[in-house]
Amino acid sequence: MSAARTAERRDAATPLERTDHACFLVTVTAVGRPAPHVRRLTLAAPELGHLVLLGPDEFFGLLMPRTGQELPDLGVVRGPNPRPVLAGLPEEQRPDLRWYTVRAHRPGLGEVDVDVVVHGDAGPGSAWVRRARVGQVAAYQTGTACYRRGHGGHQVVVGDETAAPAVAAILEQLDDDVVPHVFLEVPSVREDLPGLPAPTRGSLTVLERGPGLPGSVLLPALAAADLPALTYAWVAGEQALAAEARRHLVHVRGMPRTAVYFCAYWVLGRPRG
Numbered sequence: 310m311s312a313a314r315t316a317e318r319r320d321a322a323t324p325l326e327r328t329d330h331a332c333f334l335v336t337v338t339a340v341g342r343p344a345p346h347v348r349r350l351t352l353a354a355p356e357l358g359h360l361v362l363l364g365p366d367e368f369f370g371l372l373m374p375r376t377g378q379e380l381p382d383l384g385v386v387r388g389p390n391p392r393p394v395l396a397g398l399p400e401e402q403r404p405d406l407r408w409y410t411v412r413a414h415r416p417g418l419g420e421v422d423v424d425v426v427v428h429g430d431a432g433p434g435s436a437w438v439r440r441a442r443v444g445q446v447a448a449y450q451t452g453t454a455c456y457r458r459g460h461g462g463h464q465v466v467v468g469d470e471t472a473a474p475a476v477a478a479i480l481e482q483l484d485d486d487v488v489p490h491v492f493l494e495v496p497s498v499r500e501d502l503p504g505l506p507a508p509t510r511g512s513l514t515v516l517e518r519g520p521g522l523p524g525s526v527l528l529p530a531l532a533a534a535d536l537p538a539l540t541y542a543w544v545a546g547e548q549a550l551a552a553e554a555r556r557h558l559v560h561v562r563g564m565p566r567t568a569v570y571f572c573a574y575w576v577l578g579r580p581r582g
């Protein structure tokens with residue numbers, strides 16, 4: 310995977326393009342609990358030693374065998390999307406697929422860490438991760454990164470608990486000419502948020518949602534914030550939160566659509582898939 314390239318695409322609102330996709334087996338080598346509702350899995354595979362991450366928010370597909378199931382041969386998967394191959398499998402052989410952020414990458418050890426918010430057994434991702442044990446095998450579908458470098462100045466970074474791993478990595482890897490203004494909403498700081506790096510410039514606003522709807526605390530705070538002219542925005546989290554934050558940045562703050570990346574990381578009340 311050393312040939313990874315970041316072909317510049319249409320604008321800063323689109324993901325980077327990976328040219329060397331792969332789908333391979335990984336083994337769970339550690340399970341941690343950095344916050345009561347967060348599991349940190351370490352996944353290991355020789356292929357992770359060669360993986361070149363394209364940016365701090367790089368994500369991947371985790372293919373999880375269902376209970377009592379062996380993973381099928383995924384060597385036939387080509388490109389970024391394993392769904393067509395999965396769709397061709399008999400139901401009883403089809404693994405579940407969900408998308409997560411690479412929180413840390415240790416190429417020398419062939420390992421990644423992933424921080425997953427667990428929310429009971431309502432979805433296959435949360436259910437599998439809650440029960441994950443050292444030695445279990447899953448598969449890793451390479452993804453890409455979406456955070457764009459090269460936009461110096463004041464940026465806004467907006468996310469919820471599922472975006473916290475990406476927000477933390479963005480803060481750790483900031484370019485020197487970037488001043489971040491971060492708005493992060495989590496149900497509970499104690500329960501849902503492993504430590505975040507403190508930015509040395511800009512601002513970090515962490516908001517507790519409590520039992521309210523995603524965005525119910527963050528969106529008013531974002532709307533009320535006194536922010537300078539913004540060069541770039543990165544927005545991810547629950548669908549309505551992400552869509553409304555983007556709408557505000559474009560229609561109220563006047564940012565060009567092409568300077569605002571946004572992604573629905575999950576959808577309240579239904580599977581994200």
Ligand SMILES: Cc1cc2nc3c(=O)[nH]c(=O)nc-3n(C[C@H](O)[C@H](O)[C@H](O)COP(=O)(O)OP(=O)(O)OC[C@H]3O[C@@H](n4cnc5c(N)ncnc54)[C@H](O)[C@@H]3O)c2cc1C
Nearest residue numbers: 409410425426432433434435471575576577578579580581
């Ligand atoms: C690019 C990308 C990167 C992501 N990175 C991460 C990451 O690093 N860590 C992480 O935890 N998540 C991350 N997510 C979000 C994760 O993929 C979703 O939360 C996913 O829906 C979880 O799958 P599931 O099977 O648990 O639930 P689903 O099958 O998708 O949903 C089942 C039910 O659970 C609810 N639900 C789903 N997610 C949550 C949640 N987080 N809290 C409460 N209820 C929920 C849904 O509303 C639905 O009612 C990322 C998503 C994307 C697209």
